[in-house]
Amino acid sequence: MKRIMVTGGAGYIGSVVTGALLQDGYEVRVFDNLSFGGESLLGFWHDPKFSFTKGDITSASDVARVLRDFAPEAVIHLAGIVGDPACAKQPDLARRVNWEGARDLFEAAKKNGCQRFVFSSTCSNYGKMKDPSSFVDETSALAPVSLYAETKVMFEKYVLQDSVRDKNFCPVILRFSTVYGVSPRMRFDLTVNEFTRECAMGRELEIFGEQFWRPYCHVYDFARAIRLVLTADAAAVAYDVFNVGDTNENYQKQMLVDEIRKFIPALKVRYVSRNQDPRDYRVSFAKIQKVLGFKVSKKVPDGIREMKTMIEEGVFGDCDAARYKNV
Ligand SMILES: NC(=O)c1ccc[n+]([C@@H]2O[C@H](COP(=O)([O-])OP(=O)(O)OC[C@H]3O[C@@H](n4cnc5c(N)ncnc54)[C@H](O)[C@@H]3O)[C@@H](O)[C@H]2O)c1
Numbered sequence: 421m422k423r424i425m426v427t428g429g430a431g432y433i434g435s436v437v438t439g440a441l442l443q444d445g446y447e448v449r450v451f452d453n454l455s456f457g458g459e460s461l462l463g464f465w466h467d468p469k470f471s472f473t474k475g476d477i478t479s480a481s482d483v484a485r486v487l488r489d490f491a492p493e494a495v496i497h498l499a500g501i502v503g504d505p506a507c508a509k510q511p512d513l514a515r516r517v518n519w520e521g522a523r524d525l526f527e528a529a530k531k532n533g534c535q536r537f538v539f540s541s542t543c544s545n546y547g548k549m550k551d552p553s554s555f556v557d558e559t560s561a562l563a564p565v566s567l568y569a570e571t572k573v574m575f576e577k578y579v580l581q582d583s584v585r586d587k588n589f590c591p592v593i594l595r596f597s598t599v600y601g602v603s604p605r606m607r608f609d610l611t612v613n614e615f616t617r618e619c620a621m622g623r624e625l626e627i628f629g630e631q632f633w634r635p636y637c638h639v640y641d642f643a644r645a646i647r648l649v650l651t652a653d654a655a656a657v658a659y660d661v662f663n664v665g666d667t668n669e670n671y672q673k674q675m676l677v678d679e680i681r682k683f684i685p686a687l688k689v690r691y692v693s694r695n696q697d698p699r700d701y702r703v704s705f706a707k708i709q710k711v712l713g714f715k716v717s718k719k720v721p722d723g724i725r726e727m728k729t730m731i732e733e734g735v736f737g738d739c740d741a742a743r744y745k746n747v
Pocket residue numbers: 427428429430431432433434451452453454455456457475476477478497498499500501502503517521540541542543595596597598599600605607610746
């Protein structure tokens with residue numbers, strides 16, 4: 421495979437994935453409606469293997485145009501209304517983009533002769549664990565507790581039903597951990613990034629649900645996982661689901677604070693009670709390690725270190741700027 425289309429390629433994960441694929445020698449077309457601008461792509465502009473189409477995945481004509489012009493052999497589908505708050509704020513748009521748009525893109529890509537379709541789902545689909553002492557894996561029941569995760573589960577179910585199967589097509593579902601790390605399209609509304617920003621800026625960290633578990637993974641490792649999926653034998657990955665992360669990288673929020681304290685001993689924290697985010701899940705990543713040999717290259721302390729340096733050196737300017745958040 422040579423030609424890869426990355427939807428949402430201007431986003432937090434997408435811009436890192438785009439850079440990694442270009443480095444591997446792929447021709448990469450980013451398809452994005454630039455909801456957060458296109459500055460994240462400027463560093464790729466000089467690369468003859470990079471191209472860009474401004475378009476919306478909910479527009480059949482935009483999608484038909486890019487599939488016709490670029491004829492991708494694989495689609496990495498990252499575009500979406502991302503996160504619980506963003507979906508709660510624009511529920512109709514979230515359903516249209518994350519569910520209907522994804523389904524229509526999937527069908528159009530299949531019809532257009534695309535061979536592989538990688539879908540970015542989320543470990544949020546697991547919701548709240550029943551047994552706090554155990555781990556959920558790809559066979560566990562999905563129990564979404566937000567519209568965001570509901571839209572992801574709807575698309576997953578659609579892809580995995582027998583009636584849409586095509587032996588010449590290879591869709592793969594990746595359930596990402598919560599991401600952290602520096603990206604050309606920075607997001608400070610992600611837990612590790614946000615906590616580190618608050619502490620590095622000397623502000624008091626306000627925490628609720630400090631006992632809740634969640635898996636975390638560096639954005640660069642997502643790009644590595646996607647590269648593995650692109651080159652894997654189709655028989656090993658088609659119509660299958662993989663959690664992306666590392667079983668040792670499940671943390672309670674309190675554990676994240678303890679990690680940040682190793683870098684910023686003077687941090688201040690205040691615990692508040694809020695029934696806002698009932699997600700609580702510890703995830704096993706044994707399958708992706710076994711089937712694809714995937715191992716993370718960075719751990720949460722690496723992300724804290726890079727984020728702290730970037731903030732202290734003033735690389736972001738105003739870290740509170742609206743463009744660094746999804747709502
Ligand atoms: N960041 C995380 O922790 C995380 C965790 C699990 C899964 N994911 C998934 O990974 C994907 C990327 O997430 P992200 O953190 O990079 O988000 P992001 O918001 O930074 O990027 C999303 C991109 O999609 C584009 N987009 C939005 N609507 C579009 C539309 N209708 N048509 C075309 N482009 C559109 C935006 O302009 C943006 O560039 C999403 O599908 C998300 O659900 C992210």
